[in-house]
Amino acid sequence: MLIQWGFKALLLLSKIIDMISQRRGLMFAINHAATALIINKFFKDVPIIWILLSTQFMELLWVLFNYIGIERTSTEKDMKYVGDIHLSYMPYSHSLLTMASMSILSWFIISKGFGEPAIGLAVCIGILSHLVLDLITHSRDIAIAPFIKERKLGLGLYANFPVSAFILEIGYGIACWWIYGGSIALLAVILLFNLANLPMFVASIPGAKQKMANRPLLITSFIFVQIIVTLTLVGLLS
Numbered sequence: 001m002l003i004q005w006g007f008k009a010l011l012l013l014s015k016i017i018d019m020i021s022q023r024r025g026l027m028f029a030i031n032h033a034a035t036a037l038i039i040n041k042f043f044k045d046v047p048i049i050w051i052l053l054s055t056q057f058m059e060l061l062w063v064l065f066n067y068i069g070i071e072r073t074s075t076e077k078d079m080k081y082v083g084d085i086h087l088s089y090m091p092y093s094h095s096l097l098t099m100a101s102m103s104i105l106s107w108f109i110i111s112k113g114f115g116e117p118a119i120g121l122a123v124c125i126g127i128l129s130h131l132v133l134d135l136i137t138h139s140r141d142i143a144i145a146p147f148i149k150e151r152k153l154g155l156g157l158y159a160n161f162p163v164s165a166f167i168l169e170i171g172y173g174i175a176c177w178w179i180y181g182g183s184i185a186l187l188a189v190i191l192l193f194n195l196a197n198l199p200m201f202v203a204s205i206p207g208a209k210q211k212m213a214n215r216p217l218l219i220t221s222f223i224f225v226q227i228i229v230t231l232t233l234v235g236l237l238s
């Protein structure tokens with residue numbers, strides 16, 4: 001009996017590891033939001049809402065561009081797991097040049113235009129943080145600049161070291177909370193939303209995933225909701 005359960009647990013574990021290794025795209029929304037906690041620690045006078053929005057600025061732009069058709073996401077015909085989602089075309093929201101320019105531009109506008117240097121710098125760092133985290137986790141889907149198709153960037157942490165990447169990502173979320181000195185409720189939210197991504201890897205909810213196949217905008221909406229919920233929760237509990 002015990003051996004049987006042990007075997008089943010091992011099987012499930014290997015399945016989860018296999019699914020994690022298929023992960024290529026978006027970093028967990030919760031950990032981008034958690035990054036705002038560290039930035040806020042150094043910019044105590046800046047309202048955290050500015051920082052939260054800046055850490056997810058690239059993703060929010062990605063959502064908008066998907067809705068209006070400038071960028072595209074596609075899925076395999078028969079979608080089984082998260083690896084079947086392809087962030088096939090996102091040269092504007094996720095390119096090195098546009099995001100570096102956006103962060104500098106936002107700093108310039110907020111600091112010089114509105115006379116708020118601290119907010120300007122915090123927002124600039126927030127936008128850059130998203131770029132850096134995505135460069136580490138994504139698998140070669142970040143363009144250097146729009147219209148440069150040849151070379152794409154991304155260390156592909158998940159593709160190369162799936163288990164370490166998953167542990168590292170949860171560890172990163174916890175580190176953000178710890179550095180900030182947040183509440184237990186905040187820690188619970190960070191842990192919960194990290195773990196909530198696990199079912200995305202496991203092909204155990206056939207209904208939900210089948211519905212998403214060939215309906216990329218549904219995926220976009222799903223991610224959009226996740227961004228808003230995580231930003232709101234981190235903001236409220238910080």
Ligand SMILES: [Zn+2]
Nearest residue numbers: 027058059134
């Ligand atoms: Zn991103």
